[in-house]
Amino acid sequence: MTKKHNTENDKKQNQFNKNVLTFVHFSSLSNSLSFCSMVYIGETRRTLDKRLKEHQYAVKRHDEKNGIAVHAWNSNHKVNWLEAKVKERVENYTRRRITEAVVIQSLPSTSNLDNGLELNPTWQPIIASL
Numbered sequence: 001m002t003k004k005h006n007t008e009n010d011k012k013q014n015q016f017n018k019n020v021l022t023f024v025h026f027s028s029l030s031n032s033l034s035f036c037s038m039v040y041i042g043e044t045r046r047t048l049d050k051r052l053k054e055h056q057y058a059v060k061r062h063d064e065k066n067g068i069a070v071h072a073w074n075s076n077h078k079v080n081w082l083e084a085k086v087k088e089r090v091e092n093y094t095r096r097r098i099t100e101a102v103v104i105q106s107l108p109s110t111s112n113l114d115n116g117l118e119l120n121p122t123w124q125p126i127i128a129s130l
């Protein structure tokens with residue numbers, strides 16, 4: 001009975017963690033809690049856990065197309081996997097991509113390799129004021 005209850009909770013939790021926008025942070029020194037100001041913004045229609053596993057694998061194999069891996073290797077900074085959080089849950093793919101692009105472009109520095117979805121420049125003053 002307890003097991004069934006847990007499974008249902010897990011399912012609910014997994015469902016909740018799908019279609020998410022996430023923030024991944026770095027530590028500026030290995031084995032240190034001093035934070036690096038860099039942040040990585042990502043979106044996935046799958047769960048945060050699955051996406052993080054892919055990022056971890058990318059870091060392991062020095063994937064030059066992965067913004068987390070590139071920053072971790074170039075700066076010798078450590079990825080705070082445990083600090084990775086779901087910032088927003090957005091079901092609609094286009095809305096999620098727009099939200100991701102707005103967040104990336106509103107931050108002073110991210111380890112993202114691109115700005116995400118190309119937004120009409122008319123939005124820039126609004127994004128800059130966020």
Ligand SMILES: [Zn+2]
Pocket residue numbers: 026027028036037038071075077
């Ligand atoms: Zn860093």
